Amino acid sequence: MSAEEAAAQPQQQKEEQEEEKRDAAPEPRAQPAAAAATEEEEAAASASASASYRCLVLTGHGGYDKVKLQVKKGPPAPKKGEVLVRVRACGLNFADLLARQGLYDRLPSPPVTPGMEGSGVVEALGEEVSDRKVGDKVIVLTRYGMWQELVAVPASHTFLMPEGMSFEEAASIPVNYITAYMMLFDFGNLRPHHSVLIHMAAGGVGIAATQLCKTVEDVTVFGTASATKHDVIKEGGVTHAIDYRSRDYADEVRKISPKGLDIILDPLGGSDTQKAFNLLKPMGKVITYGAANVLTGPKKNLLAMAKTWYNQFSINALSLMHSNKAVCGFHLGHLDGETELVSQVVVQLLELYAQGKIKPRVDSTYHFEEVGDAMRRMQERHNIGKVILLPEPKKEEPKKEEPKKEEKEEEPKKDEAKKEEN
Ligand SMILES: NC(=O)c1ccc[n+]([C@@H]2O[C@H](COP(=O)([O-])OP(=O)(O)OC[C@H]3O[C@@H](n4cnc5c(N)ncnc54)[C@H](OP(=O)(O)O)[C@@H]3O)[C@@H](O)[C@H]2O)c1
Numbered sequence: 001m002s003a004e005e006a007a008a009q010p011q012q013q014k015e016e017q018e019e020e021k022r023d024a025a026p027e028p029r030a031q032p033a034a035a036a037a038t039e040e041e042e043a044a045a046s047a048s049a050s051a052s053y054r055c056l057v058l059t060g061h062g063g064y065d066k067v068k069l070q071v072k073k074g075p076p077a078p079k080k081g082e083v084l085v086r087v088r089a090c091g092l093n094f095a096d097l098l099a100r101q102g103l104y105d106r107l108p109s110p111p112v113t114p115g116m117e118g119s120g121v122v123e124a125l126g127e128e129v130s131d132r133k134v135g136d137k138v139i140v141l142t143r144y145g146m147w148q149e150l151v152a153v154p155a156s157h158t159f160l161m162p163e164g165m166s167f168e169e170a171a172s173i174p175v176n177y178i179t180a181y182m183m184l185f186d187f188g189n190l191r192p193h194h195s196v197l198i199h200m201a202a203g204g205v206g207i208a209a210t211q212l213c214k215t216v217e218d219v220t221v222f223g224t225a226s227a228t229k230h231d232v233i234k235e236g237g238v239t240h241a242i243d244y245r246s247r248d249y250a251d252e253v254r255k256i257s258p259k260g261l262d263i264i265l266d267p268l269g270g271s272d273t274q275k276a277f278n279l280l281k282p283m284g285k286v287i288t289y290g291a292a293n294v295l296t297g298p299k300k301n302l303l304a305m306a307k308t309w310y311n312q313f314s315i316n317a318l319s320l321m322h323s324n325k326a327v328c329g330f331h332l333g334h335l336d337g338e339t340e341l342v343s344q345v346v347v348q349l350l351e352l353y354a355q356g357k358i359k360p361r362v363d364s365t366y367h368f369e370e371v372g373d374a375m376r377r378m379q380e381r382h383n384i385g386k387v388i389l390l391p392e393p394k395k396e397e398p399k400k401e402e403p404k405k406e407e408k409e410e411e412p413k414k415d416e417a418k419k420e421e422n
Helices: 011-023 039-050 094-100 167-172 174-187 204-213 227-235 249-256 271-278 302-310 317-323 339-354 368-379 405-421
Strands: 052-058 067-073 082-092 117-125 137-141 150-154 158-160 195-198 220-224 240-242 261-266 280-288 326-329 362-367 386-390
Touching: 052 368, 067 368, 082 137, 082 167, 082 174, 082 368, 094 368, 117 150, 117 167, 137 167, 137 174, 137 339, 158 339, 167 174, 167 362, 167 386, 174 204, 174 261, 174 280, 174 326, 174 339, 195 204, 204 220, 204 227, 204 386, 220 249, 227 240, 240 249, 261 271, 271 280, 362 368, 368 386
Parallel strands: 195 220, 195 261, 220 240, 261 280, 280 326, 362 386
Antiparallel strands: 052 067, 082 117, 082 150, 082 386, 117 137, 137 158
16 A cells, blocks of 8 residues: 555544554654763763754645754663664655655654654664664664654664765665665566566666666666656666656557566556556566655645545456466555564665665755755656755855955956066
């Protein structure tokens, strides 16, 4: 079930999900207790307790202005099994746009700090943490709460950053690459000579999926994206780039591959899932993992939601059997209790990074105070790759002083002096 569709669920089911959320994986916290053993530690704890840290808070559902920059006092202290991370970069995901409109069921009600991924430096350890040390550079995956300067997260949700990886790249890895990897290899069973359709091919998941396809011999990638992005995605490995905004992508695919495709990744939902199913070859698989069709602007569009919900794909078991096709659903947010499963994927991804086979493409970086611009960039379909948020305050550009009148007049004299020297 997609996040957006959850918005249209009956109330009782929603309440059950809320229960489930509360019982699920640990969440980052903001106001913990400090336990200092020695005098020195006590002094450090009291200094840090008075310190403040910046965070982004979703204050209500609606437009860009609902995410506000706030300053909190008393940084989180890590509990047993947790580490305190000074965050250096965080990922913006499509789900964050949905969450702002109240369309993402894995984020609790406002006020809440969003953010599912990031990178930073371990600043303190909770009890019983033996595999991390202060100063470690880490990648973090969590359910929400990463959009803050300091965050306490379970050590098991952190992964050591490999040599040479930037904080921006590290923050681009978890959501996009885990999603792409599990869909292609675990559900898709991607093999040599397969053909794959990747929608939103210039976006975060799209670029990750394209790179992963290229790790397998002779995979043909069909990628949909706005026309201005085609050169970049072709350079990145897309074999056939399709402008879905000016033509029917299914017709375009059929012109090139009349028998259809082996794997289709469907982040759109609604009628596009049916279209994907029809485009599959026998033994083909569609993996549905989003409902981007519900998002038409900065504010909730009830008509688009109803249309997407009404056109949802549905099939009975007998028809499915006769079709020789598979329909899979993937949602990383609902795998948050599966730490070991997800960690194994991250290990594979970091190995591929070390071998130079995958490399996140950072589209742009925005400081926390510019979060509205960052969201607008993705919403208005301008990004090619990952949009990153930086907790550190934006430095004021030093104003260029106008040269004084006398200095202006002196300049020719300097040139004359140079000429004289020659
Ligand atoms: N289930 C999961 O676990 C999971 C995890 C991660 C992501 N996702 C899903 O994967 C999809 C991609 O996510 P992402 O974070 O990588 O984002 P992204 O692809 O970087 O998203 C932005 C791009 O999507 C394209 N787009 C297509 N329909 C759009 C719409 N209605 N509104 C705005 N942009 C639209 C635009 O590019 P073009 O115009 O060039 O197409 C835009 O530049 C989303 O549907 C997301 O919900 C699911």
